[in-house]
Amino acid sequence: MKNITRAAPLLVILILLGIWELTVRVGQIPLYVLPSPSATVFTLAEEFPTLLRHTGITVLEALTGMGISFAVGIIIGILIDAMPTFKRCIYPILVVTQTVPVIVLAPIFIIYMGFGYAPKILTVVLMCFFPIVVSFSDGLGQMDEGYLNLIRTYGGSRFHLYRIVKIPSAMISLLSGLKVAATYSISGAVVGEWIASQSGLGYYLIRAKNGYMLDKVFACVVMIILLSLLMNGLVKLFGWAVLPMKRRRK
Amino acid sequence: MKLSVNNLYFSYGDQCILNDLAFEAGEGEFISILGPSGCGKSTLLNLLAGILKPQRGQVRIDGKETKGINSCFAYMPQNDLLLPWRTILDNVCLYGEIHRRKEQMKEKARAQMARFGLQGCEDKYPDELSGGMRQRAAFLRTALCEAEIYLLDEPFGALDVITRSTMQDWLRELYSNWSRTILLVTHDTDEAIYLSDRILILGKPGEGIRREIQVKEKNRTREWLYEQGKLRAEIYRLIQEETK
Ligand SMILES: Nc1ncnc2c1ncn2[C@@H]1O[C@H](COP(=O)(O)OP(=O)(O)OP(=O)(O)O)[C@@H](O)[C@H]1O
Numbered sequence: 072m073k074n075i076t077r078a079a080p081l082l083v084i085l086i087l088l089g090i091w092e093l094t095v096r097v098g099q100i101p102l103y104v105l106p107s108p109s110a111t112v113f114t115l116a117e118e119f120p121t122l123l124r125h126t127g128i129t130v131l132e133a134l135t136g137m138g139i140s141f142a143v144g145i146i147i148g149i150l151i152d153a154m155p156t157f158k159r160c161i162y163p164i165l166v167v168t169q170t171v172p173v174i175v176l177a178p179i180f181i182i183y184m185g186f187g188y189a190p191k192i193l194t195v196v197l198m199c200f201f202p203i204v205v206s207f208s209d210g211l212g213q214m215d216e217g218y219l220n221l222i223r224t225y226g227g228s229r230f231h232l233y234r235i236v237k238i239p240s241a242m243i244s245l246l247s248g249l250k251v252a253a254t255y256s257i258s259g260a261v262v263g264e265w266i267a268s269q270s271g272l273g274y275y276l277i278r279a280k281n282g283y284m285l286d287k288v289f290a291c292v293v294m295i296i297l298l299s300l301l302m303n304g305l306v307k308l309f310g311w312a313v314l315p316m317k318r319r320r321k
Numbered sequence: 322m323k324l325s326v327n328n329l330y331f332s333y334g335d336q337c338i339l340n341d342l343a344f345e346a347g348e349g350e351f352i353s354i355l356g357p358s359g360c361g362k363s364t365l366l367n368l369l370a371g372i373l374k375p376q377r378g379q380v381r382i383d384g385k386e387t388k389g390i391n392s393c394f395a396y397m398p399q400n401d402l403l404l405p406w407r408t409i410l411d412n413v414c415l416y417g418e419i420h421r422r423k424e425q426m427k428e429k430a431r432a433q434m435a436r437f438g439l440q441g442c443e444d445k446y447p448d449e450l451s452g453g454m455r456q457r458a459a460f461l462r463t464a465l466c467e468a469e470i471y472l473l474d475e476p477f478g479a480l481d482v483i484t485r486s487t488m489q490d491w492l493r494e495l496y497s498n499w500s501r502t503i504l505l506v507t508h509d510t511d512e513a514i515y516l517s518d519r520i521l522i523l524g525k526p527g528e529g530i531r532r533e534i535q536v537k538e539k540n541r542t543r544e545w546l547y548e549q550g551k552l553r554a555e556i557y558r559l560i561q562e563e564t565k
């Protein structure tokens with residue numbers, strides 16, 4: 072019974088892929104309309120060295136963007152939690168940055184910052200920063216006041232409140248924000264590259280699309296999915312490192 | 322250090338909890354606070370510790386009015402408040418960690434673990450312990466604080482009879498060796514009689530202290546405690562009157 076529950080999701084995916092493969096073959100759908108899964112895998116293998124080169128650049132932009140978002144997000148998150156006035160000032164601005172579609176902002180960044188890595192990294196930051204700040208500042212404010220008073224009666228300073236209670240208690244919340252951000256980071260970089268660049272998966276994607284090489288587009292999409300999963304895995308690893316309770320249960 | 326409380330008033334909204342409350346605790350005195358559930362015992366300790374602010378009246382230490390949270394007190398709240406992501410040892414040594422004496426305190430704590438029935442639990446997490454074990458860990462954490470006045474809010478409420486008496490003996494020993502002032506909130510009449518110099522009996526919310534009972538016996542043993550039937554009956558009667 073347990074095995075069936077575990078195998079079920081995989082089975083569903085296999086069935087869907089099977090239907091897809093069959094439709095393409097039976098219907099003789101041409102490559103430039105819809106490549107079959109097998110064609111996609113074949114192309115992925117063939118193009119792997121090229122894809123890997125572009126992947127390196129995209130990952131570099133995504134990781135840098137994540138790193139910046141993380142550092143800035145943690146600082147802003149603490150400031151938001153520590154100063155209600157700051158929160159009232161900054162929150163509306165943060166929300167506004169999220170309402171403007173990235174696809175509008177990315178070209179503007181390129182106008183301001185040129186064709187290098189900077190505008191792509193900024194696009195990543197724009198997408199990743201928000202979930203990190205929100206999840207972290209929410210997490211900081213979550214813990215029962217009793218714990219904070221305990222630290223205070225023990226003569227703890229504000230620094231102790233954060234180090235001993237608030238920051239550790241915010242970790243679970245921060246992790247869910249980081250997971251969202253990690254998934255966004257790759258697509259953020261790809262969108263930035265899509266607008267204008269000479270390298271990266273976004274660049275590869277637009278070249279393949281313009282040439283109606285849909286198998287390459289699909290192979291690239293598979294790569295993007297794998298990378299997003301990988302980023303998610305990195306966040307899980309981070310969680311494992313910062314949450315001692317998680318380590319114990321495994 | 323002498324603790325004194327003057328016409329203390331506190332209300333939640335328009336529900337008056339403490340009205341015109343006054344008492345003193347001399348240096349090294351052990352005072353128990355008894356009273357029906359919901360009468361404001363925890364509220365009183367919160368006011369003393371400075372977590373709540375009195376709406377009228379003062380809390381004074383050696384004649385000086387306290388402002389906000391004060392490091393003269395070691396406060397053990399009613400719920401254990403163990404940090405779930407820390408091991409028991411790290412929880413217990415919180416005070417030492419804040420005051421940069423963690424290693425020394427760890428040694429002290431390790432030496433007491435067996436006495437508290439917590440041997441082998443040093444590296445466990447709070448959710449792996451029973452309610453009573455958690456309470457003992459919280460009690461050890463408070464006992465390791467260096468303060469003048471201990472505020473204990475039902476520290477042994479979740480313990481069975483045997484462990485409870487072990488903990489009471491431990492507290493008695495601590496008290497006679499260190500001559501610290503202790504304020505103990507409890508529901509257990511025997512505990513109050515066995516441990517304290519003075520018992521304060523609170524009335525319904527807003528009624529304040531209804532009675533004060535002195536317990537003078539110097540040489541206290543369990544046998545002595547069993548013979549205190551009259552005192553026990555008197556306290557029982559007083560509390561029962563309150564809940565009517
Ligand atoms: N945060 C709060 N807001 C409003 N009312 C409260 C709050 N905390 C306590 N009260 C009320 O104040 C009264 C006294 O509460 P308190 O916790 O001091 O009682 P207690 O004597 O410690 O009771 P117990 O023996 O059950 O612990 C109760 O009637 C309770 O309903």
Ligand SMILES: [Mg+2]
Nearest residue numbers: 362363399474
């Ligand atoms: Mg209480």
